Amino acid sequence: MMPDPAQYSIGWENVPKGRCVICSSELKDRGYYYCLKCGNVTEVEFQPLGGGPKMIQINPVLFLADARSKCCRADLEVRTRITCSEKCHKLFVRALTSQFGEFKRVVDQTTEKSYRVPTKDIIEKGLKWRDLARYPEWDNNPTQRDDNLAEGTAQ
Numbered sequence: 001m002m003p004d005p006a007q008y009s010i011g012w013e014n015v016p017k018g019r020c021v022i023c024s025s026e027l028k029d030r031g032y033y034y035c036l037k038c039g040n041v042t043e044v045e046f047q048p049l050g051g052g053p054k055m056i057q058i059n060p061v062l063f064l065a066d067a068r069s070k071c072c073r074a075d076l077e078v079r080t081r082i083t084c085s086e087k088c089h090k091l092f093v094r095a096l097t098s099q100f101g102e103f104k105r106v107v108d109q110t111t112e113k114s115y116r117v118p119t120k121d122i123i124e125k126g127l128k129w130r131d132l133a134r135y136p137e138w139d140n141n142p143t144q145r146d147d148n149l150a151e152g153t154a155q
């Protein structure tokens, strides 16, 4: 039987303590950010988004920003962990998806366009500003046919 995601709350307060956000056990490996130019462990520098805010906070640990390595100002590989195991990671994704919905509407502040981004991608890949355009645009005025809409034309 699958556990009900609603039973699991995410312990965001565990992140700075280096504990799993699902089961609170101590993380043996919290992971690092790696600079893709020199290959070293690095700190992150957040670049302002085209004159907009420096970063957009999606939840207490996930940010949408153009992040660069402090050492070389190059791209990063993010290998950080906030869960202790594959099992806790799955529960974490499920809990977040039930909380935020399957898709998240993310607005590109520079173009005002909004995109339909799977919550799972934001969690697992980390979302960078320049990746946004790879996602379909969020349709404000749906032109797709609504299958449930039964047009009544007859009396």
Ligand SMILES: [Zn+2]
Pocket (backbone or CB within 6 Å): 020, 021, 022, 023, 024, 025, 083, 084, 085, 088
């Ligand atoms: Zn855990």
Ligand SMILES: [Zn+2]
Pocket (backbone or CB within 6 Å): 035, 036, 037, 038, 039, 040, 042, 069, 071, 072, 073, 074
């Ligand atoms: Zn570097």
